[in-house]
Amino acid sequence: MLRGDITVAIRNAVMNELAEVGYGRLSIEAVARRAGVGKTAIYRRWSNKLEMVMEIVSDVAERKVPLPDTGSFAGDLELLMMIVSKALQHRIASQIIPDLMAEAARNPQIAETLQRALRTHQQSLAEKLVGQAVTRGELPEGTDPTLAVDLMLGPLYWRLAIAREPIADDYLERLSAAVTGALRAALP
Amino acid sequence: MLRGDITVAIRNAVMNELAEVGYGRLSIEAVARRAGVGKTAIYRRWSNKLEMVMEIVSDVAERKVPLPDTGSFAGDLELLMMIVSKALQHRIASQIIPDLMAEAARNPQIAETLQRALRTHQQSLAEKLVGQAVTRGELPEGTDPTLAVDLMLGPLYWRLAIAREPIADDYLERLSAAVTGALRAALP
DNA sequence: CTACGACGTAACGGTTGCGTTCCGCCGTTT
DNA sequence: AAACGGCGGAACGCAACCGTTACGTCGTAG
Structure with missing residues (x-):
């Protein structure tokens, strides 16, 4: 029942944040900020940074x-x-x-x-x-x-x-x- | 009058730390820890992380x-x-x-x-x-x-x-x- | 109309690192 | 013998981020 538009906003934020600061410096708080979303929305979908980034990136790459x-x-x-x-x-x-x-x-x-x-x-x-x-x-x-x-x-x-x-x-x-x-x- | 052996220890620590965690996550405290050196010894030589890494890396690379x-x-x-x-x-x-x-x-x-x-x-x-x-x-x-x-x-x-x-x-x-x-x- | 659940916000305690400062130690220079 | 200065160590206040929790709002399903 997770809202799709929010998932999309997070995915975009992750990609852009990744491009700007890189994986090492990517923080979940920054992603939430950029996506205009609460941290809770992120933790409801993934349990940590690695899992989040990997799911999103491989999704984009495999397409x-x-x-x-x-x-x-x-x-x-x-x-x-x-x-x-x-x-x-x-x-x-x-x-x-x-x-x-x-x-x-x-x-x-x-x-x-x-x-x-x-x-x-x-x-x-x-x-x-x-x-x-x-x-x-x-x-x-x-x-x-x-x-x-x-x-x-x-x-x-x-x-x-x-x-x-x-x-x-x-x-x-x-x-x-x-x-x-x-x-x-x-x-x- | 900076002690040469300590400079060497710092340089080695930076290279190893760089290899292990990357530039994004490299911290001066970790470098000091690894070199067995006080943070002061580092700040006495360079004024921040970027300057330190750049000087050390280009020194090695140009050799x-x-x-x-x-x-x-x-x-x-x-x-x-x-x-x-x-x-x-x-x-x-x-x-x-x-x-x-x-x-x-x-x-x-x-x-x-x-x-x-x-x-x-x-x-x-x-x-x-x-x-x-x-x-x-x-x-x-x-x-x-x-x-x-x-x-x-x-x-x-x-x-x-x-x-x-x-x-x-x-x-x-x-x-x-x-x-x-x-x-x-x-x-x- | 009501109940549910995802949402944003805010705060939590804890960790890490920043750049700076002060201290006492100790080897070198004079 | 005394002065100097680099050294490690410890602590500072500040900031960021972690992962979690509590709360109130709002849209939707029933």
Whole structure:
């Protein structure tokens, strides 16, 4: 019987608070303040900060996972990069993701949740993508899928989430061409 | 006239505390406790947490920057990756770096310090490396240095600092071969 | 119309950390 | 021998947040 509009307000407040101060400094009182809600409303829904953040974040993260299947590796790769780059350029996501990644390095529960929410979807997806490409003969047999994932996601993540430099219009195009070249040149 | 051994104890305590709880939750009292030192000793040296952490971190980060110059791009690249991977596999560094990177996204002063401490050295170094390779004819003219940096550092950072998966013995070898292939395949 | 229950507000005692101050100790300098 | 100054320790007042509780309001279900 919990009121839905209040739950929504809390969820939004958590995401914004997370982006602004990070998980380490996120306080339930601040979330309540920001959501225009009593602390009681929060404790009625979750029993502590970790549980609250994990439920909300994984809920958001699991939602949007369109899977590229354009028929060619080049098309799939460029589409994947487009999706990932859009996500990493989102104001809130680009703050929250590196923050939670860092937090995951010291909190196993966060690590496991993120693994399920991000890696499983995004990475197994990328692995499928490589598998299809090999089947089609677009990539050499024996291409290492994990190396491929590193090459496909690493540069984008580095550029957008770490270096935080803007990307030019043709950047994704050039990057995907480069990564394709990388996979063809990789030792089998 | 500040005692050097105590300064050292504080520096170590800060690095370890930073690795364990992160910047957001790092408290001066905990640092003092861990260093076996009075809070006064800390406030005698720095005036607040940000100043303290920034001075200590940039001091450590600026120290170790050997520059690869083996005579060939392949050699330089593999050496660079070796250095970076060693750094990112260091227990403390692998916790601190992502944490501070996330923190930098919301604190301009941290961002600037890290930029100076990490990017300037590592990245301008990488750019020089590409320049030499182009001069030698090992890479096509017009190779984009920033794209190259993304390709050289991104996968390693992703693999070691984000995904946190171990790397096989021949991983660096295969990765550097792949990156070389990527740069040759990139649109000029 | 009544009863229920989620709501916001306010307060609780307890913990933690801030930045500062004062103290007495002790090694160094003079 | 005396003065200096960094040292650890303890305590300060202040602020924030924890998780819980009590209370009065209000919308809705029955």
